[in-house]
Amino acid sequence: MPQMLLIIEPPGQRTERGRTAGEAAYDRMLAFADELKAEGLLLGLNSLSTQTRRLSKRGGGTEVWDGPFAEAKEMVGGYFLLDTEDPAVAQAWAERCPAAEYAIVEIRSTGPCYL
Template sequence: MRVMVLVKATEDSEKGFSPDPWTTAMMEAMGRFNDELRAAGILRMADGLKPSSQGRRIALDGPGRTVIDGPFAETSELVAGFWLWDVKDMDEAIAWGKRCPNPMPGPSEIEIRPLYEMADLR
């Protein structure tokens, strides 16, 4: 079962990260966690995203396309990073998610979403 694990953005992540002791410690902890995921054969891909101020959205309406510059409102609806995992089932994904170091200086959330498989579409 493939799942995407989304690191939800916070006001802190939308400010961007700078090299400071907290960021260095968090990145080291996250690196160790990613090493564990890799060793377990679960990790397929992982990365962090720059703040939404550096992003763009494209609104689609029939043939029309409108480009919207960031930053975007509703920080709680934004994504700051992601993993792509290949796990046995949702229980295994949740167990790994509970082991995740907190990627933010304050409270944060990760969201686990299964990907569609070909069998789901038949």
């Protein structure tokens, strides 16, 4: 099963650090992605927007809420999907991830959905 590195950020940090620091952080993350590619480990990656929408279907109705959500204590800012089944390999790369300096890098195994 591939391993995913989820980047869990404090809300508002992208705005607080400003454009110049944000661009520098982004460049470091791209360099990290290049390292993963060079090792043949990168299956996918994406940065996620702070603009969100939540949906719930209950009792025959649908509710939709537009974000961002002020009560959120954290947000998923992006992910790297790694082509390794070894959690220790994923952890070693998580320790090298620049986002670990300003966010939490959560390591999760992924797997197929069976119906």
